[in-house]
Amino acid sequence: MDINPNPILQVRHLITAFDTEAGIIRAVDDVSFSVSKGETLGIVGESGCGKSVTALSVMRLLPRPMGHIDAGEILLGATDLTRLTPDRMSRIRGNRISMIFQEPMTALNPVHRIGKQISEVFRLHFPETGETEIYENALQMLRKVGIPEPEQRMREYPHQLSGGMRQRVMIAMSLACKPDILIADEPTTALDVTIQAQILDLIRALQQETGMAVIFITHDLGVIAEICDSVLVMYAGRVAETAPVRELFSDPKHPYTRGLLTSVPRLENRRKSRLRIIPGVVPSLYELPDGCRFQNRCPHAQPICGTQPPMNPVSGNHLAACHLSAQLPPVRKQHTEGAIQKPAAGKKYPAASQADYCLEADQLKMHFPVRGGILLRQIGTVYAVDGISFKIRTGETLGLVGESGCGKTTAGRSLIRLCQPTGGRVKFEGRDILGLGRRALRELRRDVQMIFQDPFESLNPRHTIGDILEEPFIIHGISTTGERRSKVAALLDRVGLPRNALPRFPHEFSGGQRQRIGIARAIALNPRVIICDEPVSALDVSIQSQIINLLLELQQEMGLTCLFISHDLTVVRHISDHIAVMYLGKIVEHTDADTIHTMPLHPYTRALLSAIPVPDPDAARNAHLLSGDVPSPIHPPAGCRFHTRCPLRIPRCAQEEPLLRSVPASADAHIVACHRAEEILSGAL
Amino acid sequence: MIAYFIRRILLIIPTFIGITVMVFVITRFVPGGPIERIIAQARQMKTMQGSTLSPEEQSQPLSGEQIGELRKYYGFDKPVLVSYVLWLGKVLRGDLGTSTRYYDPVWAMIRERIPISLYFGILAMLLTYGICIPLGIAKAVRHKSGFDNLSSIVVFIGYAIPGWVAGVLMLILFASHWELFPLGGLVGDDFEDLTRIQQGADLFRHTVLPLAAYVIGSFTVMTFLMKNTLMDNIASDYVRTAISKGLSFRRAVFGHALRNSLIPIATSFGNNISVIVAGSFLIEKVFNIDGMGLLGYESVLERDYPVILGTLVISSLLLMIGNILSDICVAIVDPRVQFK
């Protein structure tokens, strides 16, 4: 069943299992694929579906003694890697196959210098090379992956580098020996979109240069569309579908692939429309159904799905593991189902008219002191949020986007005084929040709630769902015990959780369910404002859309005002009425959600938008690639904070800080802080 | 970083003052100080010698005036804080005072004991590190193997028995019953008459049992610290990275995981310094070794305030310096730490 005519790596019927406390699980179950020279194979799938284990199996890097390859062959050329002695395998690793890992933060040894870690590869595989030569080679590699001042970096330790830099070092290390195959296991997931774009670019360029084969693992369909030649879709340890990239996106033949493709919000979707979803959650590897593993979520499931589907060839090298692949209806281009109606003004909430601002921030500042010196005096300041202003109308949603560390979370928290802002004013329904006393603040908490990013971290693991949902009522002394019970039950219904969830603990639920609990807790007291701090960033694509739908529904039902924080412009655009883009503690552009997409005026916004990988292999890309990292908020650059990375910078940008202003001057709706906004608007740049 | 250490050193001051003030004040409330001993002595003499004085004259052995003079002699005549300040002043000038029992300078007494404590301490440390680190490594790599289980049991037995109890047991068995080792002391009585080699052998024979008692408990902590951190480190991402570069597992462990695992061990290093010098009076008592521990213990029993305070000054300073040293050690092995 060779798909590729000239494969350099062939994996055949690979079965990898783990011995865990609860029993043996097959994390990879009968997976076959092959890659040929110069080709990029993408492996995509939801968290836990076995992508990493597949990669680790190929590398023979499974954590022993739990993990072991039980069956199958991994052929590198003609050698079966599964049968090599550890010693010979060592010689292949790093030399003929190398790998980049997901977490750039932990993948480098913290106590060895960068130079040493890179040179080690040369030293290992070319033992006869001299020291100076090794040094030169290492330097060369660093230059190649685009690290500025490589001589200095060689002497630094990993913690002194930013995440993007570290990932570059990893890449340099893995490419040092010009491997035949590079396995990249989600190398960009932990990075910002702008950095991700840089890294993807780099990998692509290097691949072209060396002609190596790349196995690219990701859960992001956009990334797949952008860099892969063919795709392997995995689901619960098995291959669901494999196809050349264009074919997969144009004609997916597995219901799961279809579900995935339709559930991602796209910039071309209608805002606030209900997203298509794949209902349910991935089955646990411990309790897999017989037959097709997707059957419980599949809209097309039939009795035959109770038997194991074969890999049905669709065409050439397009195979799908579905009994019904041939009978599936053709894909419609329409990806969404009818928009959710905005609540009619004054209908349910007579007090609030559309013109009322529910939440207003005025020059909000949150500076954290940096202490040091002998007496721990303040020696610096983190300008986490440095004077941002915005207003949100009742019932509307403001989206706040920006790269990691730009102060989104801090802004959200200081808005509701989870940290005490150092300056500015915040008004909730006309009342000043920052001046509130302890008592009043507590009262305020009933009206202003927050949903957190990490659905596991934000739920106390020692409390049952019942405890968690009851807590708001207890804290605010609302209702008797009996009433509370019924209220909690109602909440569960509302967010679509079963009632028997009450006595269970958070980790008995999947991420999506846990996020529902978090949402239920936030809406328990019928708040008026909800701050959503990246509520879907930690979730899988198929779950993400479920939660987005839920949030939209709730907002509509309850007339909630929302601040929606995210680094994902697509999601933000989908859910918001207005969008503010933050960069290094400041808002650089603020307008309504559609305009930002169609007419971005700030170079940063433009770069952000173009860096987003679009799940469409045919899309044009990367006109505005950014270079470098976000500067430290302790020493923000003078003038325009973005000028260090701005492709359009002019001398003025380094001196004068651009003010937020309306562009074009007349339109009130589009504010931007860039000296050259007009030029951009005019299309000159 | 330097500011951090300077701050740490500055913070020693309030702590040091706090400790010494507390103890200084306590000394004033303990019965049985030098004056009380003199009174007791006087009373004893009185009973023994009888007295012919008429009843009116005096029924108590010493007059208030005499006691007053004694108080002056021992410096108890001033209010606690005043004498504390005087004492502290002397300490700052490097004078720890004079023992109220031996009338030797306290510093001389301490100095005499320090080499003995150091001798055992350094040996103990070498032995502990020398055994625990390799053992910890072996156990980490062979987790849950027969070797691991067996060595755990052995090491736990050592941990469960307090050092001095083990000392008693060893003394009973090896010294009293089988007469393999001497019954205590640091050297034999005829030490001076021996040749160099014999001296070494003699010292060795005297060292074995107390040293064993000293280290028996610390093995466990150290071994498991080593084992656990090494296991954590082996499971960490960067070891996987190292192997993916082509290192063998062995080299990855020794070249990468090990150094990171030494960080917590380095943290314990500073603490050990103070432990070394402080000794353990229980063990020293059992083996009749004149170390710092015994000095402190005896001075407490004998109410030798200057010595108590002197040992306290030394040991608390060492402890605090040891803590800072720990930090420095950590800063040396771990480039990530940024003390602020």
Added chain:
Amino acid sequence: MRMNPLTLRKIRRFRSIRRGWYSFILFTALICLSLGAELLISNRALIVHYNGHYYFPTYGQILTGATFGQDYDYETNYRQLQKQFKSADRGDWVLMPPVPYNAYENDLKTDAWPPFPPSLNARHFLGTDVVGRDILARLVYGFRIAIFFSLTLLITNYVIGVSIGCAMGYFGGKFDLFFQRIIEIWSNIPFLYVIIIISSILVPNFLMLILIMSFFGWTGMTWTMRTVTYKEKAREYVLAAKALGASDFRIIFSHIIPNTVAVIVTYAPFSISGGIVALTSLDYLGFGLPPPTPSWGELLQQGWTNLDDWWIAGSVIAAMIITLLIVTFIGEAVREAFDPKLHTIYE
């Protein structure tokens, strides 16, 4: 109330570590046995049948000799009574516990002097100490005291240490700095010194000793709690509680502390063995519980001064080793269950 499945998993894991689990069973059994020690080791009879009546003297008031027709007013000597009834053979009988001695009474003979070696006949299974008290009885009652001592100590230490450590970690800042100094000072004060002072002013009893020991012992827990709290405090669920308007008190006690239970539990067994050792050492030095309280330290002291009477030192050292080993094994298993180390090797 359902057990948290995480906890359940830990318990299951604990049970699967056989060394620790059996130690735990043994330890619990020992505690239970020592609680009912009066039924096994006592000079009071379990049942006396006299003149058609049954008597159960084990618990409750003393029954004087007169009750059973003896000619004395003090507590009945049941061993004697047993012999007497037997020889009289009038249907009266006495059922004694397996070890018919209590921990205080001196079983002396006129022609021989204690310590007596172990003897099945005399039912001194481990012999007697230098005053003719049954060593087994003293070991068992001493164990009971020691174990309750360390349990009480543990609780007081942990209550104080956990609260202060938590507060330090939670509030941080000056509060933290201040308490750090206090603790540094505290832990430097020679503990023995204070014990001597106290014991020179009054004889330390159980409560006093607990007070003194916890006066100095609480600091041990604070450091760990402080670090753990720092970690917990930064977690989002704390923020979530804050966002709901929960008070600091509620956050500490309802959110943070339950999450530190793992730490507390893993430290507990070692604290217990620490308590036992501390009490024994104090007793050994003569600063512990006043005589004639049955105590291991006192037995150890006796054993040490009577090396030739091997059964004294032998029994108590064996008892100590066994107990401490059991506790250590439990501790290790608990640690392992709560914080299993990932064992990873690569080919």
Added chain:
Amino acid sequence: APQLPEDIKWLTIDTDPVFASPEAQKGGTLNLALLSFPLTFRTVGPDANSSFRNAILGNQLGLIGIHPNTLNIIPELATHWAFGKDQKTMYFRLNPAARWSDGHPVTADDFAFTLEFMRAKHIIAPWYNDHYTKEIDKVIVYDDHTLAVVSTKAVPDLHLRLGLTPTPRHFYGALDTDFVKKYNWKIAPNTGPYQISDFKKGKSVKFSRKKEWWARDLRYFKNRFNVNRVIYTVVRDRNVQWEYFKKGKLDIFDLTMPRYWHTKSDIPEVRQGYIHRIWFFNDSQQSAQGLWLNQDKAIFKDPNVRYAFAHAMNIGKVIEEVLRNDYYRLEGMFVGYGPYSNTEIRARRFDIGRVTQYMEASGWKRGEDGIWEKAGQRFSVEVLYSREEHTPRLVVLKEEAKKAGVELRLQRLDPAAAYKKVMEKNHEADWGGWSTSLRPGFWEHFHSVNAHKPQTNNITNTDDPEMDHLIDAYRNSLDETERIALSLKIQGKIHDTGAFVPTFMVPYVRQAFWRWWRLPNPAGTKRSGDLFSPFDSTTGGLFWYDKALYDETRKAMKKRRAFEPATLVDETYKMATIKK
């Protein structure tokens, strides 16, 4: 210069029996152990009164000595002595041969200096300051070898008080504030047979015999002080000392404790006769060991309760079953004082019947737990003690007392603390002993001036006018027969008070020694407390080292040849009252 009175009647004795053995040979080294290193070599000043001081003072002769068997005055530094008519003065003629260890002759001025020295503030010994000021008026120096010592008032037994020891003026010179520190480890010249020749602080002290000791041929010193060297080694634990002894590293071991005598010393070395044991009875004042009841405590106000308490103490059982019948019951507070002791007095014996009788007479009843009760008060007494070794005795007493309806609460405090508590009269019952002097002293313990106030020795708080009267008379009398009569009477009264419950006495010494050590016959004197005491001028230095025996024994040990085991019992001086 003052004139010696004309009518002086010089006295001396050279007819009392000698007690050393003419067989004695010089030589050998005696190895002894110390539990702790002495704190100082001074004999006055802080911490000078350790047991080690006896070793130093044992080498300081006085003007006169007391014959250990006849109790007569015998010469030491003085060859002759005389009593003044005023009953306050004694005259002495020094032995012109007397020399300090540094070769200086001993002169009368050295005695005058003793007075100066002892009165000096700088020695930080207030009691000595007092004693030598208030008891001794002056020393009159007539010439280099003649002097008189004058007491401040006429007292009985003048010679017990005025036999000063000299202090070397040439050594001390003028005293200074730093005396205590300066002389802490100085070895002062002495007049006795040995001098410290070497010491290692914290480890050992070595005494060497003076080759040409000036007194070596004097009648009462001849054939004594035979070993060449005495080495004291610090061994901090008695059990370890025993191990040292077994290995021959120590020569002598004290076996007074029954356990050591009966079981611990049952070792091969003894059975094979390498080590000998001796049980030597002596006859001197017994220290007043017992329970001292504080009559100021509510419970002991009633004499009946005190009597009952005494009857509830089963001392007999303790002696029989704990002390292996080795100790003797102490019958009263003053035993062994010769004619001064009231031998009629019998201590109250354990007797539940009597307890009941006394308690019921005072209206007490047995409570539910069998302990006497009255008006909410239980007969529960806190017994204060400080020596760990006494715990076994007390726990037996406690268990027995329970039968009699008395609860004892044992309170062991560290010695300093226990002492303080007693001195503050805060005890209920103190378990302790008081050391002795040659004549009974009552005033300290039973005179009402010393009652109800802290820091006095009347720890029973006895406050009885009649008793006061008798004690005053006893103290003021200079007539021996009258004093004896009063003494007996006072002892009777003390017994009636019932505030002191006498316990044990040990009128003997038991020791083990390696076979090559020899003793005279009888092995010691009436007043010998230690047969192998190397120094003491009264009873010490009687033993000697037998080289031949040493060689024989060592050879035998090597060849594992056994000798007859030897356990000597010497009852020459056994007290009449305890003879069976």
